[in-house]
Amino acid sequence: MPFLSWLIRKTTLPLYLRYRGELGQLSYLDEFASLEKLSSDDIRQVQLHAFYRVMEHAYQFCPYYREIFEDIGATPSDLKSIEDLQKFPILTKDLIKKNLSSILAKNIGPDRRLRSSTGGSTGQPLVFYRDSICRDKKFAMQLNFLRWCGFLPGDKHLYFWGASQDYDGLSTLKGRIVQKLATRRWFVNADSLKAGNFGKTIEMLSRLKPKIVSAYPNIIYAFAKEIERRKKHIEFDRIVVTAEQIFNHQRQKIEEVFNAEVFEQYGSREFGTIASECGYHDGLHYFAPGVILETATRDGMPSGNGLGSLLVTDLWNYAMPLIRYQVGDLVKLVSAPCECGCELPRIGAVAGRIVDAIIRPGGEMIAGQALISVIRRSEIDARMQIIQKAPDQFIINYVSDRKLSEDKLHFIRNGINSIMEQQVRINFNKVQEVERDKSGKFRYVKSDISSPLQNDFKSPRTH
Numbered sequence: 128m129p130f131l132s133w134l135i136r137k138t139t140l141p142l143y144l145r146y147r148g149e150l151g152q153l154s155y156l157d158e159f160a161s162l163e164k165l166s167s168d169d170i171r172q173v174q175l176h177a178f179y180r181v182m183e184h185a186y187q188f189c190p191y192y193r194e195i196f197e198d199i200g201a202t203p204s205d206l207k208s209i210e211d212l213q214k215f216p217i218l219t220k221d222l223i224k225k226n227l228s229s230i231l232a233k234n235i236g237p238d239r240r241l242r243s244s245t246g247g248s249t250g251q252p253l254v255f256y257r258d259s260i261c262r263d264k265k266f267a268m269q270l271n272f273l274r275w276c277g278f279l280p281g282d283k284h285l286y287f288w289g290a291s292q293d294y295d296g297l298s299t300l301k302g303r304i305v306q307k308l309a310t311r312r313w314f315v316n317a318d319s320l321k322a323g324n325f326g327k328t329i330e331m332l333s334r335l336k337p338k339i340v341s342a343y344p345n346i347i348y349a350f351a352k353e354i355e356r357r358k359k360h361i362e363f364d365r366i367v368v369t370a371e372q373i374f375n376h377q378r379q380k381i382e383e384v385f386n387a388e389v390f391e392q393y394g395s396r397e398f399g400t401i402a403s404e405c406g407y408h409d410g411l412h413y414f415a416p417g418v419i420l421e422t423a424t425r426d427g428m429p430s431g432n433g434l435g436s437l438l439v440t441d442l443w444n445y446a447m448p449l450i451r452y453q454v455g456d457l458v459k460l461v462s463a464p465c466e467c468g469c470e471l472p473r474i475g476a477v478a479g480r481i482v483d484a485i486i487r488p489g490g491e492m493i494a495g496q497a498l499i500s501v502i503r504r505s506e507i508d509a510r511m512q513i514i515q516k517a518p519d520q521f522i523i524n525y526v527s528d529r530k531l532s533e534d535k536l537h538f539i540r541n542g543i544n545s546i547m548e549q550q551v552r553i554n555f556n557k558v559q560e561v562e563r564d565k566s567g568k569f570r571y572v573k574s575d576i577s578s579p580l581q582n583d584f585k586s587p588r589t590h
């Protein structure tokens with residue numbers, strides 16, 4: 128019902144956001160819609176201006192950054208270009224934990240700081256803060272990317288979601304009224320896939336007809352397979368996948384089962400949605416006026432157009448400036464323009480978590496996905512987990528009732544040798560079960576060689 132969506136967008140939604148003190152997001156949304164139409168030169172100018180502002184602020188009000196400026200013998204007025212960021216050390220989660228109070232800006236008191244934390248699926252959760260303007264801009268950014276997929280505030284939005292802290296209070300009457308008249312968010316979680324709940328979920332979805340679906344890839348993929356198995360039929364127009372890496376076979380299945388166009392988005396708790404595919408589905412545009420992205424090799428050098436560890440500088444967070452923050456993901460940045468005509472720069476590919484990366488004997492990081500695709504192409508009928516024990520040594524744990532075909536094992540050995548660019552030792556090891564990690568996530572690839580996330584990055588600052 129487009130009229131109802133329009134009405135909500137113009138009336139109850141702004142009232143609700145005003146009540147929550149979050150109305151700013153709608154005006155930022157208008158601002159972003161015009162910024163993204165700028166030429167790449169103008170976008171860089173806006174970015175540079177925001178960069179100078181946040182660096183000046185960090186110098187003035189954050190002792191941690193003031194000390195770094197002193198260490199490198201510079202003041203904000205010495206910064207001439209974005210590339211000058213490379214003089215600054217990489218900010219790791221450990222450094223934040225050790226230096227939290229001196230990273231927080233002194234001119235923004237505790238009552239103006241909004242606390243949040245990461246999920247901690249790959250380690251301890253990290254506590255961080257932002258101010259309310261930053262929060263509103265992040266919300267607006269997310270809405271802006273959803274607009275690319277045909278969604279406007281007030282439209283029905285369905286989530287296939289994992290993180291329960293994101294759910295609205297839908298168990299109360301007030302929560303349900305707000306849902307119907309303002310937020311218009313509906314949630315489906317992994318429990319909805321269980322036998323007893325599945326029928327009800329299908330019924331609810333057939334009635335709901337959401338304008339857009341946002342999903343954790345693993346949850347909607349499991350749902351797609353279940354729909355297929357039970358020979359049910361549900362269509363969605365657009366599906367945004369986010370929060371986890373999506374594999375090609377998952378994307379194909381989701382598109383096919385729901386007859387939907389899939390858009391990949393990329394973000395993190397610390398920064399909100401950072402990037403999104405446009406209608407051309409050739410990489411993910413990021414909103415350069417709000418964020419600077421760099422990629423680094425294992426020794427902290429710029430990785431150019433190759434895969435590297437993503438470093439994010441947030442141009443909006445004044446409560447807790449994050450400068451060259453290492454997210455822990457392996458990505459590739461591209462400089463070529465996109466055919467869609469939008470001149471926002473792009474992430475070419477998100478290749479996964481660094482903890483899932485493997486290390487070539489020369490030290491280069493490779494996305495674990497490359498190995499997973501070898502296993503898939505082998506068409507072997509077994510659940511497998513690949514563990515790198517040394518640069519030239521792997522163990523593959525597998526679960527299978529049958530003896531594995533020698534041809535397929537040979538295919539896997541060859542595939543991995545070719546990715547590693549040398550002969551490596553691979554031992555296949557039959558197990559009863561492949562263990563999940565502490566957070567319950569299944570890791571297809573693990574490397575026991577020290578991760579660059581923990582200690583390998585060179586940094587002038589070690590305390």
Ligand SMILES: [Zn+2]
Nearest residue numbers: 405407465467
């Ligand atoms: Zn594009």
